[in-house]
Amino acid sequence: MKDLISMADLSNEDIHELLDSAQDLKEKRARGKINEFLKNKSLAMIFEKPSTRTRVSFEVAMSELGGHGLYLNYKDIQLGRGEPISDTAEVLSRYVHGIAGRVNSHDTISEIAKYSTIPVINALSDLEHPCQILADLLTIQEYRNRIKNLKFTWVGDGNNVCNSVILGCAIVGMNIAIACPEGYEPNNDIVKQAKKIGGNVSITHDPAEAADNADILYTDVWISMGDEEEREKRLNDLGDYQINSRLVDLAKHDAIVMHCLPAHRGEEITEDVLNGPHSVIFDQAENRLHAQKALILKLMGQK
CATH class of the missing domain: 3.40.50.1370 (Aspartate/ornithine carbamoyltransferase)
Known part of the structure; x- marks a missing residue:
C-alpha cells in the first residue's frame, strides 16, 4: 500500500489496522502522550478547494507526529500556471515525504500518484473522500x-x-x-x-x-x-x-x-x-x- 486514492485501495485488514492505530493514537493524545514518529518528515498538502476540517486535521496530525505540513494553494504553485501535474509530482517527491491533495478532479490525484515516488493521499476529489x-x-x-x-x-x-x-x-x-x-x-x-x-x-x-x-x-x-x-x-x-x-x-x-x-x-x-x-x-x-x-x-x- 503506497497510496490512498480510493477506499478500494484498502482491504478489510488494512481498515481494521488503521482503526486500531487511530484509537491508540487518540487515547495517547488524551493522556498527553505525543510521539514524534515522523520527525523531520514533511507532507505537501495541495488544495484546490477550501477546507476547515481537512486542512486543520492534516496540519495538526503532522505537527503532533513530529513532522511538518506544508499548505500549498494550487494558485500559489506552478500547477496554477499550467505546469504539468507529472512535473509537480516528480519535483515534490524530491522535497517531501508525502502528498495530500484536495482536488477538483479525481484524475488529478490519480495522476499525482502515478508520477510520485512518495505516498499520495486523496484528501477529497469529485469522485471519492476516503479520509x-x-x-x-x-x-x-x-x-x-x-x-x-x-x-x-x-x-x-x-x-x-x-x-x-x-x-x-x-x-x-x-x-x-x-x-x-x-x-x-x-x-x-x-x-x-x-x-x-x-x-x-x-x-x-x-x-x-x-x-x-x-x-x-x-x-x-x-x-x-x-x-x-x-x-x-x-x-x-x-x-x-x-x-x-x-x-x-x-x-x-x-x-x-x-x-x-x-x-x-x-x-x-x-x-x-x-x-x-x-x-x-x-x-x-x-x-x-x-x-x-x-x-x-x-x-x-x-x-
Whole structure:
C-alpha cells in the first residue's frame, strides 16, 4: 500500500489496522502522550478547494507526529500556471515525504500518484473522500463496538462521500441503503465495484424504506462545492430527503446520526436532530484527526 486514492485501495485488514492505530493514537493524545514518529518528515498538502476540517486535521496530525505540513494553494504553485501535474509530482517527491491533495478532479490525484515516488493521499476529489470514511468507521466502531453487519443508511445526494461510504461498507461487511432522488444516484461503476467485493448495496427513492431499522443515518449537503449554480433545482429535487425526527424514529432506537460537515441546518438535516441525542457529528469530525494520523503514519512511517 503506497497510496490512498480510493477506499478500494484498502482491504478489510488494512481498515481494521488503521482503526486500531487511530484509537491508540487518540487515547495517547488524551493522556498527553505525543510521539514524534515522523520527525523531520514533511507532507505537501495541495488544495484546490477550501477546507476547515481537512486542512486543520492534516496540519495538526503532522505537527503532533513530529513532522511538518506544508499548505500549498494550487494558485500559489506552478500547477496554477499550467505546469504539468507529472512535473509537480516528480519535483515534490524530491522535497517531501508525502502528498495530500484536495482536488477538483479525481484524475488529478490519480495522476499525482502515478508520477510520485512518495505516498499520495486523496484528501477529497469529485469522485471519492476516503479520509472521511476512515473517520466515520472509527466513530461507528466507538459507538457500536463493531462495524460488521450493521445497517448504514445514506439519505440525499449520492456524491463523492457517498461513493466512498459504499466501498467502505462493502469492504468491512456493512449493509448500505441509499435513498436519493432519481438522477442523484451514486457512481454506477462504484456500486458495481462494491457489489463485486461482496457488498450488500440497495438504492431506493424512498427515504423511509432506507431508514427502516437503520443503525446509522448519514447525510451530506445538497449543494456541494461546484454545484452552487444548481442551488434552486437541487433544493427542489432533494427537499424530501432530509434527516429529521420522523426519519430518526424509523431507525433503531439507539441509531446514530452522522454528517461529514459543514451542515446546512434546515436543508439536509434539521437543527433538532443535528444537536439531538442521536447525533455523533462532532465526535465524527474530531476523528478525522485520529484516523488521518493513523493513515499518515502507515504510509509515511515506513522506512
